Amino acid sequence: MLFIDDFQKIDAHIHFNANRTTIPELAEEYSFDLLTINTEVPEFPAISTQQERAIRYSNNSHCTIHHAATINTENILEDRWADKAILQIKQAIEQGACGIKFWKNIGMSIQRPDGSFLMLDDPELEAVFEFLERQQIPVLGHQGEPKNCWLPVDDMTVQSDKDYFSAHPQYHMYQHDEYPGYWRHIEARDNVLSRHPQLQFVGLHIASLEWNLEEVEQRLDRFPNMAIDLAERISHLYYHAREDRDHLIRFFKKYQDRIIYGTDIIDDPDTDPSDIVEELTHRWKNHWHFLATDKELSSPQVDAPFQGLNLPLSILEKVYRGNAMHWYQLSNK
Secondary structure (H helix, E strand, C coil), rough: CCCCCCCEEEEEEEECCCCHHHHHHHHHCCCCCEEEECCCCCCCCCHHHHHHHHHHHHHCCCEEEEEEEEEEEEEECCHHHHHHHHHHHHHHHHHHCCCCCEEEEHCCCCECCCCCCCCCCCHHHHHHHHHHHCCCCEECCCCCCHHHHHHCCCCCCCCCHHHHHHHCCCHHHCCCCCCCCCHHHHHHHHHHHHCCCCCCCHHHHHHHCCCCCCHHHHHHCCCCCEECCCCCCCCHHHHHHHHHHHHHHHHHHCCCCCCEECCCCECCCCHHHHHHHHHHHHHHHHHHHHHHCCCCCCCCCCCCCCECCCCHHHHHHHHHHHHHHHHHHCCCC
């Protein structure tokens, strides 16, 4: 029987937003290294603060910590923004960043004077993607939201989406036809990958295709330089395990070199450290039971029991470590 601390792993999608060692100390206990991803979220610290903190933690930590940087989209519609963004990317890579993240504000927030939304495949970003492709710098993409966001609450597949969008109707796209539709976000991302076939790209959150494994498979087959991470979408895999466990196991076997583990845990400074420890421990243990054992499991996220996938060690080592090392070009410290 495999145990969660049987080999060194990487939680390749977390967010350090607090000046404390809560998560690194817990990671050391559970044999995890970490990848913190800087993101241009309004509620997060400034990008420069996130970058400085990531560098500081990577140099003084209880475990190995890597970091990915992001770009500042302020004034993105102005001339020569791309030149400034490329300079920012160069500086971040020189400071040790393993890749550059593009967040959902491109497509869901930034608007032109005429009210239309800036999308990932728009001309303003083309020079930046050309540079990233030419330099072989990994790109991390979070485009759009789960498809549940565009569905009525009763039709959503996991409880967390039902709860969140019920409580935050302003973000429930089903109620907002003035925003780009779900497929427009997917199309924009796919267009970028078609134009830049050598771009090293990780589609975060199962590439926002968490609702349908066949849709994920189509992209992975079409774009050989694309991988996915599982962050904050493993509950959707519970749903797939309940519906067709064999298909999900085949998916992991076929794409075992292109799936990256992550939790998307946020170390919010307003959250009690003990709550962070409890939540992250809960996620790490539950995800391990799901991926590494064949136990019958249950979760408040789905309305029926499901069985763990019992993946072999060779696949678990890739999902939990090897793939992050490869796709983010990481090195052991």
